[in-house]
Amino acid sequence: MTSATTMTAALGTEHREQLMRLAREVSFPSGARLFEEGRHADRFWIIRSGTVALDLHVPGRRAAVIESLGHGELVGWSWHFAPYVWQLGAEAASPVRAHEFDADAVRAMCARDPDFGRAVATWVGRVVAQRLQASRNRLLDLYAPYGSGVRG
Numbered sequence: 001m002t003s004a005t006t007m008t009a010a011l012g013t014e015h016r017e018q019l020m021r022l023a024r025e026v027s028f029p030s031g032a033r034l035f036e037e038g039r040h041a042d043r044f045w046i047i048r049s050g051t052v053a054l055d056l057h058v059p060g061r062r063a064a065v066i067e068s069l070g071h072g073e074l075v076g077w078s079w080h081f082a083p084y085v086w087q088l089g090a091e092a093a094s095p096v097r098a099h100e101f102d103a104d105a106v107r108a109m110c111a112r113d114p115d116f117g118r119a120v121a122t123w124v125g126r127v128v129a130q131r132l133q134a135s136r137n138r139l140l141d142l143y144a145p146y147g148s149g150v151r152g
C-alpha cells in the first residue's frame with residue numbers, strides 16, 4: 001500500500017484528531033478473524049502494530065490472500081458504502097493492536113461535518129482504488145497463464 005492511503009497521509013491534523021476521538025484500542029491474536037466476506041460491515045480499524053491479511057473467497061479453493069496491511073493502514077472500507085457488507089475477509093497474520101471505530105458514529109460525524117466527510121470519503125476512495133488494483137494483480141498472479149506482469 002502506498003503512503004497516500006494511510007490515515008496520517010490522507011487526513012489533515014484536525015480531521016485525524018476528530019476521527020481519533022471515536023477510537024477505542026483493541027487487540028487480536030495471530031489467526032483471529034476480524035471479519036468475513038459477505039457479512040455486515042459495522043466497524044473498521046487502523047493498525048497500530050502487527051499485520052492483517054486481506055483475503056478473497058475463491059469457490060473450490062482456499063481463500064486467496066490479496067494483500068497484507070501494517071502500521072497506519074486502514075482495515076475495512078465496506079463500512080463506508082451501503083449496503084455495508086464486507087467485500088473481503090481479514091485475519092490477523094500476527095498479533096495486532098489497532099484503533100477500532102464504530103461505523104455508524106463515523107458516518108454520523110461525516111454527515112454533520114461536510115469537510116470531514118469529504119476528507120474521509122477521499123481517503124476511503126483511495127484505499128478502495130488501491131485494493132481493487134491489488135486484488136486484480138493477485139488474482140492474475142494466481143490464475144492467469146502469465147500472471148499480472150507486475151514485478152515485485
